[in-house]
Amino acid sequence: MGEVKTLAIVIFVVIVALVLFVSFFTARKARSAHGYYAAGGRIHWGVNGIAFAGDYLSAASFLGICGMIAVSGYDGFLYSIGYLAGWVVALFVVAEPLRRLGRYTFTDGLDAKFNKRSVKLMAAIATLVVSIFYLIPQMVGAGVLIEPLLGFPHWVGVVLVGAIVITIVATAGMTSTTYVQFIKGSLLIVFALVIVIALTVRGLSTEPDQGGRVPFYNYKTITATQTDGAITPNDPAYQVVGQHDVKVKDKTLTFVKIKSGDITTWWKLDSDSAGVTLHETQQLVTQEDGTKLVNGAPESADNKLRLVGNVSSIAGEMDTTTGPVNPFKFLSLIGDPDTTINLWKTVKFTEGTDNVSVFYSVPVAGDTVVKPGQQFKVAGSWVDRVDFVSLMIALFLGTAALPHILIRYYTVPSQRAARKSTVVAIAAIGFFYILTLFLGLGAMTSSTVNVLDNNMSAPLLAESFGTFLFAMISAIAFATVLGTVSGLIIAASGAVAHDLMDRFGGLIKNERQKVLAGRVAAFVVGAIAILLGIAFQGVNVSFLVGLAFAVAASANLPCIIMMLFWKRTTSKGMVASMIVGIVSSVGIILFSPTAWELYGLVATDAPIQMKNPGIISIPLSFVVIYVVSKLTKPDMMSDQAFADSRANPAPQPAVAEAAPAE
Amino acid sequence: MLHEPAAVSGIDEAAGYKKRLGLKMLLVYGVIYIIFIVINVAWPKVMGTIVVGGLNLAIIYGFALIIIAFVLAVVYNWACTRHEKYFEREKKA
Numbered sequence: 001m002g003e004v005k006t007l008a009i010v011i012f013v014v015i016v017a018l019v020l021f022v023s024f025f026t027a028r029k030a031r032s033a034h035g036y037y038a039a040g041g042r043i044h045w046g047v048n049g050i051a052f053a054g055d056y057l058s059a060a061s062f063l064g065i066c067g068m069i070a071v072s073g074y075d076g077f078l079y080s081i082g083y084l085a086g087w088v089v090a091l092f093v094v095a096e097p098l099r100r101l102g103r104y105t106f107t108d109g110l111d112a113k114f115n116k117r118s119v120k121l122m123a124a125i126a127t128l129v130v131s132i133f134y135l136i137p138q139m140v141g142a143g144v145l146i147e148p149l150l151g152f153p154h155w156v157g158v159v160l161v162g163a164i165v166i167t168i169v170a171t172a173g174m175t176s177t178t179y180v181q182f183i184k185g186s187l188l189i190v191f192a193l194v195i196v197i198a199l200t201v202r203g204l205s206t207e208p209d210q211g212g213r214v215p216f217y218n219y220k221t222i223t224a225t226q227t228d229g230a231i232t233p234n235d236p237a238y239q240v241v242g243q244h245d246v247k248v249k250d251k252t253l254t255f256v257k258i259k260s261g262d263i264t265t266w267w268k269l270d271s272d273s274a275g276v277t278l279h280e281t282q283q284l285v286t287q288e289d290g291t292k293l294v295n296g297a298p299e300s301a302d303n304k305l306r307l308v309g310n311v312s313s314i315a316g317e318m319d320t321t322t323g324p325v326n327p328f329k330f331l332s333l334i335g336d337p338d339t340t341i342n343l344w345k346t347v348k349f350t351e352g353t354d355n356v357s358v359f360y361s362v363p364v365a366g367d368t369v370v371k372p373g374q375q376f377k378v379a380g381s382w383v384d385r386v387d388f389v390s391l392m393i394a395l396f397l398g399t400a401a402l403p404h405i406l407i408r409y410y411t412v413p414s415q416r417a418a419r420k421s422t423v424v425a426i427a428a429i430g431f432f433y434i435l436t437l438f439l440g441l442g443a444m445t446s447s448t449v450n451v452l453d454n455n456m457s458a459p460l461l462a463e464s465f466g467t468f469l470f471a472m473i474s475a476i477a478f479a480t481v482l483g484t485v486s487g488l489i490i491a492a493s494g495a496v497a498h499d500l501m502d503r504f505g506g507l508i509k510n511e512r513q514k515v516l517a518g519r520v521a522a523f524v525v526g527a528i529a530i531l532l533g534i535a536f537q538g539v540n541v542s543f544l545v546g547l548a549f550a551v552a553a554s555a556n557l558p559c560i561i562m563m564l565f566w567k568r569t570t571s572k573g574m575v576a577s578m579i580v581g582i583v584s585s586v587g588i589i590l591f592s593p594t595a596w597e598l599y600g601l602v603a604t605d606a607p608i609q610m611k612n613p614g615i616i617s618i619p620l621s622f623v624v625i626y627v628v629s630k631l632t633k634p635d636m637m638s639d640q641a642f643a644d645s646r647a648n649p650a651p652q653p654a655v656a657e658a659a660p661a662e
Numbered sequence: 663m664l665h666e667p668a669a670v671s672g673i674d675e676a677a678g679y680k681k682r683l684g685l686k687m688l689l690v691y692g693v694i695y696i697i698f699i700v701i702n703v704a705w706p707k708v709m710g711t712i713v714v715g716g717l718n719l720a721i722i723y724g725f726a727l728i729i730i731a732f733v734l735a736v737v738y739n740w741a742c743t744r745h746e747k748y749f750e751r752e753k754k755a
Contacts, residue, residue: 074720074721074724077724078724080724080728081698081724081727081728084727084728084731085691085695085727085731087731087735088687088688088691088731088734088735089688091684091735091738092684092685092687092688092691092734092738093684093685093688096677096680097677097681100674100677328715328716328717329715329716331716331717331721332715332716332717333716335716335717335718335721336716367710367718368710370718370720370721371706371709371710371718371719371720372702372706372709372720373706385703388699388702388703389699389703392695392699396695415674416742416743416746419738419739419742420739422735423732423735423736423738423739426731426732426735427732427735430728430729430731430732433728434725434728437721437724565681565685
């Protein structure tokens, strides 16, 4: 482990140093506002395309999706499909028209044909809200990564990321962010491919031992008899000393506390017509004084929860290893109805003063993990189905409305370059998302899932191929966080300095002040992100990302689409739509079962039983912009008037730079 | 203040064509995406049907949605660039 850490630290330091070097090297390009916010509009479309991928493949995409596939199978891959599909909306209807209108930020684009303070204000607020919600999971992800990688506590990871990113953004702006994203995006895709190749070369095994490094652990099953509710193991070495029933959805699970020698552990009871069996589990017991017991013994460096996940039969064969298989065979073997996969679930309860978390395996047929159903109950109640549809709509429509993605359209020299870079992004991101299915299923079947935090599944899968890949992929994951946070802080600082202070407040007198304001704003937003990242430790990353997508799709997208395609859109309609979009999407999530669990309440008591607000908040936002626009006086500039205003712009301050040629 | 496009572009003669093409392509992709969602919620068992090489409809459809997005993007870019170049040649002539 020491060797792992040393290499991980060396690679981590090299990557961070590379990032900072690129940052300072490109700093000279950020002396003007155009350079700071839009990288001088001179980034090559190929570089920008991969940088798009770098921006988009955030901690949630990379760590979250792989982790979700590792524990829920295909349902995690639905996120990959939805996130990628969103790029179609971005390319076909948003990329070029928005670029034609804007200068630095999403607000510029939205307000281009109105020039109204109310639009500036609301669009800037929407940008800030979405950016900050998107920042929180990235910062939480940084803390999650830093802990196993460098051994620092969560808050140190968050502060470290915040400090590095503030340095990057405050010194160099969009140019450095772009090159950081380019480097990180490239490395991520290449190393994900390397892991997938290694995975298919290794093949599947019913007793995965991580390349001989970690012996496979066989969980015991013992038989027992049940008389008048009392359970007695048939082996006298085991004694029952307690029992606890836990209600999970519509069924009750029974866990039995068993003493064997000096060790007391929890076992899962199963009974059927053949008799009663007890299955060994893993458990973490936190005692009143804070002492933690792992599987019955005090937690230590040598006694930690084991990594889990394996196939107990492959296409009907027990105790077997496939050897190298092609990628399609790999998927078909996992998806075979006669393949049995052990997925792990968690229950939590209290026993006296002890807080008990029990992790138990559930054998499922292979064909059930390669189709929807493990997480999203598409065959369940109508609420479950509506929730699924709602999520898919938000993912499809959210991408084209994310401010930190939208500002990247301004970093290339022409509309054609914006379009080409989007095509490159779709190719790179699509390829990566296909790899996520292999990475996730690979982690699921290679005993590389951490029962406490599935976000580390991809790095832990890499570790099963050796120290170098683990160190490399962890460092890239950290750079992923750095890159995404940089992009988000640029977008948020642009909203404060450019949209609010300059365009809304009229407080900026020259270019120099504007860049300074951007840097100060980056520092402040970064500091807020650090505090929120520490405060939200342990909160599900996907929940927060889903919120950001839903808010973006509800607040921003109706305005973008209607402004581009409906000439009757008014500024009042847009403002009303943004307010309703933010309030309805955030409101529904705050009263959802997921939020109720976060508050420590019972999920089924939540006033709104939907987890994903998109299906309500997005159409509502569209209706509001339509109705309010119909009821208010038209104030959008005509295409001709807009073209004239661009051909004969108002006199600019002497310090304003010349825009680059098309 | 400071309110002009990032890069000053001339009048884009191909803008109307690109807008219409983009909407048509979005419609095509949107229909394929909606069918995917509808199958999932209306006939979830169909997603488990083996289509080819031991791979079920869920995997094939999922991969197809990603690959079709890329193919449509390439076609869109090619068509738009061709149209833009046509207008550029017209202008020069």
